[in-house]
Amino acid sequence: MFGMRNVLIQPYILWICFVFGFASGLPLFLSDVTLKVWYSDAGVDIVTIGFLSLVGLPYTLKFLWAPLFDRYLAPFAGRRRGWIIIFQILLVLVLITMARLSPRQDPMLLALLACALAIFSSSLDIVIDAYRTELLPFTLRGMGAAAALGGYRIGLLFAGGIAVILADQIGWEWTYTLLGLTFIIPTVTAWLAPEPQAPAAATKTIHAAIKKPIKELYGRPYIGMILIFIILFKFGDAFAASLTPTFLLQELKFSLTEVGSATKVFGMLAAIMGIFIGGYMLSRWHLFKVIVTCCVLQALANLQFVMLAIVKHNLLVMYFTIFIENLFVGMGSAAILAFIMSICDQRYTASQFAFFSAIAACARVMCGPLSGYIVVGIGWVNYYSMTVLVALPAIFAACLLHRHKIFDPSDKAK
Numbered sequence: 239m240f241g242m243r244n245v246l247i248q249p250y251i252l253w254i255c256f257v258f259g260f261a262s263g264l265p266l267f268l269s270d271v272t273l274k275v276w277y278s279d280a281g282v283d284i285v286t287i288g289f290l291s292l293v294g295l296p297y298t299l300k301f302l303w304a305p306l307f308d309r310y311l312a313p314f315a316g317r318r319r320g321w322i323i324i325f326q327i328l329l330v331l332v333l334i335t336m337a338r339l340s341p342r343q344d345p346m347l348l349a350l351l352a353c354a355l356a357i358f359s360s361s362l363d364i365v366i367d368a369y370r371t372e373l374l375p376f377t378l379r380g381m382g383a384a385a386a387l388g389g390y391r392i393g394l395l396f397a398g399g400i401a402v403i404l405a406d407q408i409g410w411e412w413t414y415t416l417l418g419l420t421f422i423i424p425t426v427t428a429w430l431a432p433e434p435q436a437p438a439a440a441t442k443t444i445h446a447a448i449k450k451p452i453k454e455l456y457g458r459p460y461i462g463m464i465l466i467f468i469i470l471f472k473f474g475d476a477f478a479a480s481l482t483p484t485f486l487l488q489e490l491k492f493s494l495t496e497v498g499s500a501t502k503v504f505g506m507l508a509a510i511m512g513i514f515i516g517g518y519m520l521s522r523w524h525l526f527k528v529i530v531t532c533c534v535l536q537a538l539a540n541l542q543f544v545m546l547a548i549v550k551h552n553l554l555v556m557y558f559t560i561f562i563e564n565l566f567v568g569m570g571s572a573a574i575l576a577f578i579m580s581i582c583d584q585r586y587t588a589s590q591f592a593f594f595s596a597i598a599a600c601a602r603v604m605c606g607p608l609s610g611y612i613v614v615g616i617g618w619v620n621y622y623s624m625t626v627l628v629a630l631p632a633i634f635a636a637c638l639l640h641r642h643k644i645f646d647p648s649d650k651a652k
Contacts (some may be wrong), residue, residue, distance in 0.1 A: 259392075263396075320363075380382055451590050454585075465597055480609045525573075
């Protein structure tokens with residue numbers, strides 16, 4: 239009877255992860271890429287549009303206020319679900335308010351509302367990540383990570399390409415209104431979602447909420463090695479991805495349509511496939527085996543860029559390269575998310591998950607400014623060959639962690 243109950247509840251938990259992933263992904267583009275398209279469509283000057291990039295700052299800094307959610311309980315619906323409902327309602331109100339403004343007539347007010355959207359959305363991310371980490375048993379973390387990332391990607395698709403197409407048909411006001419109303423589904427899901435079997439107690443003071451997660455990490459064996467591994471895992475991919483549009487458009491002279499269809503259609507489908515393949519692997523294999531496999535595959539994906547740099551303007555090779563890259567990166571994304579969930583202390587999931595995600599983003603931030611200088615110095619073939627090599631140290635770091643049983647499901651953080 240208990241086994242039958244597990245079979246029935248697993249799809250329900252994965253559905254929750256998928257819906258919450260969608261709720262995390264949807265606001266990101268609505269406060270960034272799609273917002274810039276709206277401003278451009280309204281004829282706003284490029285300097286103003288450039289400053290809109292600052293709207294996304296809360297997503298980078300969210301670890302600073304994550305301890306608040308380990309300290310304060312929501313006023314209803316459990317430790318995490320209440321906050322999820324509150325922030326989703328706030329997002330609906332902000333999006334509907336934004337819909338009634340014009341970038342040409344109210345550029346500053348609309349930008350300020352976009353900042354509020356980013357703050358509420360990044361706070362929602364903190365609580366959703368914490369809830370998912372506390373909810374998922376070890377055996378479901380792989381598929382749970384895949385479901386969350388799949389929902390996240392579909393949320394980006396809705397807020398990106400679909401939103402722009404809708405705006406062309408029904409206008410920006412109705413587009414932002416309709417996308418805001420889609421939060422009804424995740425809000426109802428949050429209300430009906432279960433509480434984790436043994437939810438951690440809230441810390442008693444703000445000082446404790448900040449100090450205790452840091453102290454726990456500082457006292458954990460091999461924490462430095464863990465942080466280095468998290469940075470290295472996406473290092474090669476971050477170098478390769480930072481200049482992909484420039485490489486395809488300026489160096490290989492592909493058209494905007496060709497690049498757009500490859501990255502937004504084939505790339506998106508491949509990434510979603512990769513995410514679910516990664517989730518399936520995590521449900522069947524040991525976490526260490528999945529991590530090492532994904533490290534190798536991500537390096538091989540960069541090797542495909544070397545081939546593209548050699549053959550130059552070849553549409554078939556370009557499509558294949560983008561497909562393979564996104565497929566393997568999607569698998570790697572599921573693996574690293576499952577790993578981060580596995581190393582979070584259940585008492586401080588909001589603080590520690592936000593911290594580890596910020597560390598994971600370091601590779602992208604560090605590689606971007608350097609990549610242009612490296613390409614100018616060594617050329618595209620050597621550059622992509624280098625990205626293959628810089629992807630390999632993550633395998634060595636993973637093997638060191640495996641020796642110390644960091645990937646063992648019996649680890650105390652799990």
